[in-house]
Amino acid sequence: MPGVTYLRPRDVADAVRLYGEQLACRPIAGGTDIMVMLHAGVLQPAPSALLDLWHLGELKGIRRVNGGEALEIGAAEPYTGIIRSALVREHLPALVAAAQTIGAAQIQNRGTLGGNLANASPAGDTLPVLLAYDAMAVTDRRTIPVGEFFTGYRKTALGAGELIVAVRFPLDGRTVRFRKVGTRAAQAISKVVLAVSRAPARIAVGSVAEVPLRARGAEAALARGDVGGAVAAVAADIRPIDDVRSTAAYRRAVAQNVLRDLLDASPRR
């Protein structure tokens, strides 16, 4: 792209320094969102440079941390790595399920959790799963609970020059179930996407508001053991719209149907 330079930091510290010096640059990992927008000329504001994080080893990898109490996934670890990881398959199977619904092989080989978070699309497929697992966004300077990460339509709590370095998941044995209702079987943006945990009660829904959100009313009913109440309440928790992909009425009805299915499938604790 004319006028957009390319910055290749040596390590994360270098990346943070460069980002701080050139606030108009845009971090890029796998590029599956950024490169589309860059080519279409719709990035606002237009970036002065791309800050390439893809090659930084510190941002890759999957490991247990905090004495085994948590699992950390590097912000630039591609979905393919997440899907194949024995650790993730054992402890966070809903994340594997979500990653497998993203794009197809080409996108899974480059797409990342860091990208999904930073892009902050309300349709981001992993985001309800991150909410349901009570994940944390680990940045170069602090930790942000994912529940506090999305502040508005495509807006995040990240400060100027702040980089996501990892996503951390508490390993507390909760079971999360996931379902995405996409526009087709692969390479699909979701019409509705849900991640649900019974204990603790978490009902996270995407594509039904300007942010991925937790359905608080439905969660309260679920926490009381009232599954029917949760299914009824979720309709009021969400604020879907009509758009090119679907309708508000459809999203509302399907969110309820899918929630019912996911709760019926979940073991009671």
Added chain:
Amino acid sequence: MRDSAATATVGRSVPRREGADKVTGRARYTDDLVVPGAWYGKTIRSTVARGTLRSITLDPAFDWSRVVVVTADDIAPGENVVQLIRDDQPALARVGGEIRHHAEPILLLAAPDKATLEEAALRVRIAYAPLEPVLELERATETYSTIEVVKGDVDAAFRAADLIVERTFRVGLQEQLYIEPQGAIAQPNDRGGITVIGSLQCPYYVHRALKRALALNDEQAVVIQAETGGGFGGKEEYPSVVAIHAALLARKAGRPVRLIYDRHEDLAATTKRHPGVITHRTGVRRDGTLLAQDVEIVLDGGAYCTLTPVVLSRAAIHAAGPYACPNVRIRARAVATHTPPNGAFRGFGAPQSLFAAELMVEHVAERLGKPSLDLRRKWMLRVGDSTATGQVLTESVSAELVLDAALKAAPPIRPSAHPSVRRGRGLSLVFHGSGFTGSGEKKLSGKVAVACTKSGAFTILTASTEIGQGTKTIFSQIAADALGVPLDQVTVGAQDTSLVPDSGPTVASRTAMIVGGLIHDAATALRARLEREPPPLRVERTYVQPDTVHWDDETYRGDAYPVYGWACTIADVDVDTATGEVRVTDVVTAVDCGKAIHPVMAEGQIEGGALQAVGWATIEEIKMKDGRYLNDRLATYLIPTALDAPRLKTILVENPYSGGPFGAKGIGELPMDGPAPAIIAAIHDATGAWLDEVPATPEKVLTACASS
């Protein structure tokens, strides 16, 4: 059957002639061609659906010396028209004239590099005086054409009927979605004209359009087809627009210009399948005897005529389905709206009207309490029956053959694995006329030549194009067998209008039967001459309509097509009642194309066409706002991926046609006609809910299930 030499290759699936180039990346499509000194071109388009074009202003602060600008004023001495049927579509809108659709071309830019081009595009200001657009077919006030097909006396027949069923169906827009977007490269040539190389199906359509818009003679205009990445009708007439634009830029710039569309522009601006509304009334006796069919068709042609009257024609002629009915009335009209013009897409009106015809069989059966299969067997056309246009079918009629073949091949119905998912099966029976309608082939007067060089190598000279369907291969097979020589002694010359005769367009399921037939004749004659004379020799053949084909353009009666292809489709679906999602899991198609010159390629046509129809029936939706398509990126215009695609099983049934080379009929469009009604019937079988439209999106299916 045409008398033929030893059939050494016809009927065998020989390797595709240009296959090695395609699997190694050596094949050169339009944008792969390196043209030294070429500039890049771009089309600036209307952002309103309707209005008067008030002014075009080029920002004076921009350095326009590095940019070539072409407006309607630059077209003279050529005519500002895209030549097709009616001279209603300008190549470029003119100031003071009317814009009739969103994305209508207004001016053209060319620059030495893409960055300058993009910058220049941002520096053009266009002012409109908006006018109220007509965006819905129901509100249209302008008609492009009307057709009436009448047989017997429907009104009397309805009076005698025990049961009359009426239903209205809607069919939606569809984008051809060739994976290679439209594009052309134009350059001034040494004949004082312009040579255009492009992604196209019909070199001579483009040739005629160039001559008119640039005031060139036959020799000055040169059109060459590059390797083309899919067409499906989308590159039948639209490439004339691209070529004229590229040529205008090249002429003004005095250098080559590349005009290559990106996907977004292609989706937003190029032709789509005609959407429409079809109302069917069928009258029957209690025992299921078919007495009368009364069909009304309204198709939306969009803002300019393009090929709409011909699409309407095919829709009308197929509207009664593959059935023998003594009393038929079909009234069809095509109307104008202020939406981008619609055009050719595989099937060309027949998928739309056959959708309605086939579902009517299901509805009549349901009302009568009889299996729809029984009605089809009772009603289907057989040798000696007459069609809606009064054509008596004398040979190669295979409705029953394909029906039995499909039923035999259909896998056993497997139960659903999930409580909220219901499985269902649906069937459809269709036919599709091969070749141009009525006197169309006579008017086209297609020509081919087969030549032999001194060294004994044979070349086929034809404007018929390879667009993936296997033209080069089957033509070589036909010629080689007729000549009695090995396949590798035969090549197909380039599709270059300065080198090959006009064989007619590569459309209308005519390539194997009509043009292949001419090649067979030419090769047979050449073989005979070679026995008496030494090479080099060249034999030409021009199409002559058989005197058994009688068609009356005025009354719209007679032999609409020389012969028909037949297909039976069985579709299995899974419907998720929690989400309305429809997954088509299996499609079995039995097809009679007379003779499969190349069985693997014939199957390829069936499988590819079937999946396009599956897409049209399920996920290929186009929503519009203010006359603009909302689905204008590949992320939002959805075609089936390998995961969406059903298992496709194909059975080739061969019921030869005496007028086709080795018995061959057409096959290109037929596969598009059957799946959509079969899928809707399958959804009903699964859920008890009837939909009356395609695409059957999850939103519509969920609503239909809820209310049934």
Added chain:
Amino acid sequence: MRFVLNGRSVSVAAPGSRRLLDLLREDLGFTGTKEGCGEGECGACSVLIDGQVVNSCLVAAGQVEGCDVVTIEGLAPPGGTLSPLQQAFIERGAAQCGICTPGMLLAAHALLRDNPRPSAAEVRVGLAGNLCRCTGYTKIIEAVLACRA
């Protein structure tokens, strides 16, 4: 940037933010990789980077520094013959218009390398990122299955 392309070291000066697709097609003349959409939806621009199939329209040129890139031109074994996969594509009718074929072959190649004996369902998953409009995918899947170990 310096990287390995189809087995040979290349060094090319270009803006790091340029799409790898454009670098390959325009700067290096490897036109086998196609642009079908520019959005990462169609897979016609697929290449292999360090053995992984990716959409080259989504890769910034600077990102291939030090990487091993393979395009369709590098798929056939040296010497002019065709790989079994390429041969199967021709024989089984898996290529019609051919525009999706380069990307499809690279995705199939990567799939078979990671999973030498895939089921038909696994082949569909592996090729789900490559749109084809001509074939209905049936013969593509057959060709890939015919090349199982």
